[in-house]
Amino acid sequence: MKRAYFLILLLLSYCVLNAEVRVLASVSKLRIALDEQLTYTIRIVGDDAFRMDDPEAPRITGMAFRNMLSSSSSSISFSGGKRSREVTKEYQYVFLPSKPGVFNIPVQSVKVDGRLYSTKAFKIEVVSAQGGRAAIPTPAVPNNPFDPFSWDDEAFGGMDNRALGDVALICIPGSRRVYKGEPVVISYYLYSTQAVGSFQLEAEDDFPGYGKSVYFQPNKLDYEKAQLKGKPYLRALIKQLVLLPNATGQIQVPQLSGSARVYDYGYQNRQLRSEPSFIQVLPLPAGKAPASFTGAIGNFNVTESLTPRIVKLGEAVTYRLTIEGRGNFNQFTAPELRKADGIQSSAPQITDNLNGGVDGKRTVFYTIIPEKEGNLVQPELEFSWFDSGSGTYKTFRSGKATITVKPGNVLSYFSDMLSGDDPRELRPLLPRQQYHNYTQYPATVWWWLIIILTLVAGGFSAFLAWESSLRTRDPQRYSLIMSQRILNRYFKEAQLASQSLSVDFYSLAEAGLMKFLAEKYKLSGRLSNPEKLEALANLSIPEEDIELLRSFIDKCQRARFMPGGMDASVLGEDLGMLQTIVRSFIRKNRGTGGNA
Amino acid sequence: MKRLFSLMLILLPILVFAAQKSAVPGHQDFRKELAELEAIKSKGVQSPDLYYNIGVCQARLNQESEAILSFLRCLNLNSAHKPARANLEYLISLSNDSQLYPQRQFISSQMLDLYDWFSINRSSLAVLILLLLSVACMHWLLHHHQDREKGLPILLLIVCGVLLLSFNSLLITKVYRMNHNRKAVIVQGSVIMRAEQQPESRSIRTLHRSLIVQVAQQEGDWARIILPNGNSGWVKSSDLERVSK
Numbered sequence: 001m002k003r004a005y006f007l008i009l010l011l012l013s014y015c016v017l018n019a020e021v022r023v024l025a026s027v028s029k030l031r032i033a034l035d036e037q038l039t040y041t042i043r044i045v046g047d048d049a050f051r052m053d054d055p056e057a058p059r060i061t062g063m064a065f066r067n068m069l070s071s072s073s074s075s076i077s078f079s080g081g082k083r084s085r086e087v088t089k090e091y092q093y094v095f096l097p098s099k100p101g102v103f104n105i106p107v108q109s110v111k112v113d114g115r116l117y118s119t120k121a122f123k124i125e126v127v128s129a130q131g132g133r134a135a136i137p138t139p140a141v142p143n144n145p146f147d148p149f150s151w152d153d154e155a156f157g158g159m160d161n162r163a164l165g166d167v168a169l170i171c172i173p174g175s176r177r178v179y180k181g182e183p184v185v186i187s188y189y190l191y192s193t194q195a196v197g198s199f200q201l202e203a204e205d206d207f208p209g210y211g212k213s214v215y216f217q218p219n220k221l222d223y224e225k226a227q228l229k230g231k232p233y234l235r236a237l238i239k240q241l242v243l244l245p246n247a248t249g250q251i252q253v254p255q256l257s258g259s260a261r262v263y264d265y266g267y268q269n270r271q272l273r274s275e276p277s278f279i280q281v282l283p284l285p286a287g288k289a290p291a292s293f294t295g296a297i298g299n300f301n302v303t304e305s306l307t308p309r310i311v312k313l314g315e316a317v318t319y320r321l322t323i324e325g326r327g328n329f330n331q332f333t334a335p336e337l338r339k340a341d342g343i344q345s346s347a348p349q350i351t352d353n354l355n356g357g358v359d360g361k362r363t364v365f366y367t368i369i370p371e372k373e374g375n376l377v378q379p380e381l382e383f384s385w386f387d388s389g390s391g392t393y394k395t396f397r398s399g400k401a402t403i404t405v406k407p408g409n410v411l412s413y414f415s416d417m418l419s420g421d422d423p424r425e426l427r428p429l430l431p432r433q434q435y436h437n438y439t440q441y442p443a444t445v446w447w448w449l450i451i452i453l454t455l456v457a458g459g460f461s462a463f464l465a466w467e468s469s470l471r472t473r474d475p476q477r478y479s480l481i482m483s484q485r486i487l488n489r490y491f492k493e494a495q496l497a498s499q500s501l502s503v504d505f506y507s508l509a510e511a512g513l514m515k516f517l518a519e520k521y522k523l524s525g526r527l528s529n530p531e532k533l534e535a536l537a538n539l540s541i542p543e544e545d546i547e548l549l550r551s552f553i554d555k556c557q558r559a560r561f562m563p564g565g566m567d568a569s570v571l572g573e574d575l576g577m578l579q580t581i582v583r584s585f586i587r588k589n590r591g592t593g594g595n596a
Numbered sequence: 597m598k599r600l601f602s603l604m605l606i607l608l609p610i611l612v613f614a615a616q617k618s619a620v621p622g623h624q625d626f627r628k629e630l631a632e633l634e635a636i637k638s639k640g641v642q643s644p645d646l647y648y649n650i651g652v653c654q655a656r657l658n659q660e661s662e663a664i665l666s667f668l669r670c671l672n673l674n675s676a677h678k679p680a681r682a683n684l685e686y687l688i689s690l691s692n693d694s695q696l697y698p699q700r701q702f703i704s705s706q707m708l709d710l711y712d713w714f715s716i717n718r719s720s721l722a723v724l725i726l727l728l729l730s731v732a733c734m735h736w737l738l739h740h741h742q743d744r745e746k747g748l749p750i751l752l753l754i755v756c757g758v759l760l761l762s763f764n765s766l767l768i769t770k771v772y773r774m775n776h777n778r779k780a781v782i783v784q785g786s787v788i789m790r791a792e793q794q795p796e797s798r799s800i801r802t803l804h805r806s807l808i809v810q811v812a813q814q815e816g817d818w819a820r821i822i823l824p825n826g827n828s829g830w831v832k833s834s835d836l837e838r839v840s841k
Contacts, residue, residue, distance in 0.1 A: 346690035350692060367690060426683055427679040427683050428652065429629070430649055432645050438643050438673050442716065442720050442767065450724055451724070454728055457731060462734070
């Protein structure tokens with residue numbers, strides 16, 4: 001067992017020792033012009049993953065190191081049933097020549113997996129720029145041959161990089177002494193003497209005594225030259241905040257922190273935090289504020305304009321108030337124009353062109369419409385603010401410009417037509433002595449009554465149309481319906497008359513019965529009752545029914561016309577007789593389908 | 597006699613002009629007039645002319661948001677009230693948020709004008725007339741001789757029927773909208789419209805006094821409003837005054 005372990009260990013160490021690593025170096029050109037750049041590449045190729053630190057940039061006399069890029073890749077291939085892997089790491093160093101001549105790129109040592117590898121040296125010839133191309137300016141201070149970051153850029157001219165070599169986040173308040181409510185811009189800069197790849201803002205710590213908003217947030221590091229404690233730096237703006245102090249005394253401004261990716265013989269992250277910074281907040285002078293002061297504090301410049309000064313009646317004049325400067329514009333409530341005789345003025349209309357709400361320009365427009373002709377004085381306006389520069393309250397009062405209003409002419413009417421229906425003035429009061437509740441028609445009775453009557457009329461018309469159509473389409477059914485209707489009406493009345501023992505029973509019974517039969521058997525209305533009975537007898541109606549009908553009609557005649565012919569005691573009996581006759585004829589109707 | 601007539605003709609315009617001049621009340625008069633009108637309103641009188649005159653007085657006294665509310669109430673009762681519509685448009689054009697109101701195309705503005713012209717009462721009368729015409733056409737069609745051509749009565753009946761249905765729908769819509777008016781006016785100087793119904797939620801924009809909005813939802817002290825440009829957000833209900841109380 002021990003032998004087996006020993007064997008495995010031997011094999012492993014053989015494999016490790018056999019893992020081949022190659023370190024190669026190359027340059028983009030061996031001869032370059034003064035305005036060209038040189039790329040020096042170190043490539044490390046291995047069969048398996050390897051551990052190594054980023055190699056240092058070579059120190060080349062007469063050339064300035066500009067930038068370093070690194071990349072890595074791996075590939076696996078199968079050849080002849082054998083698997084092989086290749087891992088490559090590449091470092092590219094960019095240099096800019098600073099003067100003509102021949103320069104050496106020395107041998108570079110690269111440590112891979114604990115073993116030291118060396119690259120070959122190169123000799124580079126730098127010639128002057130050709131074809132009118134500008135040569136790179138010579139630095140004011142000779143480059144330090146031992147510092148790979150000895151920038152030749154003018155921005156770094158005269159900078160002793162070795163002495164600085166640092167990165168810091170610095171907070172700069174726009175003012176150290178402000179009044180309560182006066183906005184102050186706090187700027188945060190990244191000061192650096194090194195190449196900073198990026199900066200990541202991570203936290204923003206707040207303290208009591210202010211409200212804040214973002215004034216400016218750049219999206220890239222834009223460097224500019226700056227001095228800090230007498231030393232030159234490059235600085236980039238990270239963020240600008242606006243603080244609105246709401247307490248007096250000393251207040252601490254927000255602290256920012258983040259990480260910068262700096263190059264220091266290889267990229268690394270540096271945690272940065274701005275130093276604590278304070279501003280002194282002063283109270284406003286007590287008891288001196290004018291009545292028209294609304295809380296605006298800052299440095300403002302106010303101008304006004306009134307155009308046109310000569311108008312025709314009905315035309316509008318625009319009064320423009322422009323407030324420029326820096327301060328808390330949000331406290332600058334647009335003042336109202338005072339009421340003036342013969343002038344109607346609108347509410348203010350505000351147009352802002354402000355940066356972060358604290359500096360820029362605010363324009364307030366007023367539309368003034370003269371209501372009468374003549375020379376009118378513009379409406380007055382007044383407002384105040386606290387001038388932080390002088391520490392005093394200032395008040396603006398509008399001028400007393402005169403507007404000349406001429407009578408309207410024919411052209412004024414045309415201009416109205418062209419301008420459409422846009423209202424230019426307020427319509428006047430309506431002369432009303434009394435105000436009554438406004439009646440909505442759907443809430444009135446008459447409206448619904450008309451609706452119902454119209455619908456009923458429509459329904460009745462439809463019914464009539466249906467009857468008319470039935471008379472044409474099916475005359476027999478129509479006559480049956482009509483006779484039935486007549487019978488119903490007279491029979492009902494006859495019944496009522498019999499119940500009240502009235503002699504009217506016989507007249508109603510006779511008339512109803514004969515009309516019913518005339519309608520049913522299509523007999524002429526001009527025929528007398530005996531003639532109708534005669535006509536019925538000629539139809540295919542049983543003799544006994546005719547006889548019964550005849551006897552009932554005779555009875556009716558007697559009761560109606562013979563003195564003492566009516567006997568109230570037999571009224572019930574006669575009603576029964578009438579019912580029998582009607583039933584027999586209705587039954588006949590059902591049986592024969594109404595055919596006469 | 598001719599001279600007398602000429603003199604009268606000359607004097608007449610002067611007198612009319614003088615009468616108009618004297619009819620325009622002063623600042624104090626508007627205050628007095630407004631107090632009288634408010635007293636009538638407090639008795640429960642619902643009259644478009646009353647709301648209109650209240651609105652005019654309020655506008656003259658620089659109470660724009662109240663004036664806009666009064667004109668909206670006038671138009672809620674009678675959408676065809678032309679002076680109220682004109683004054684409302686005038687005050688809107690002067691308001692701080694006038695750019696939020698949509699600029700309508702000619703055709704759509706004409707259609708909206710037509711919609712407003714048909715107030716509830718005009719729509720009611722139109723419904724009555726069209727119902728009568730429809731019934732008359734139906735009567736004509738039903739009692740038309742069978743052998744005659746029926747094209748014309750059928751066409752007229754269809755036209756009247758379609759118009760009747762349209763005006764009926766219009767009337768129902770108008771009555772519903774009058775009784776459920778969702779319009780409201782911002783009555784505070786400047787109001788922050790927020791994304792949620794919480795004071796600390798993200799602010800969308802600042803609204804100014806006199807802006808007309810639609811109340812889409814009411815939750816506790818907060819109301820979700822829709823601006824004339826279609827954007828929506830939450831504001832405190834106390835910052836609004838609704839047209840229909």
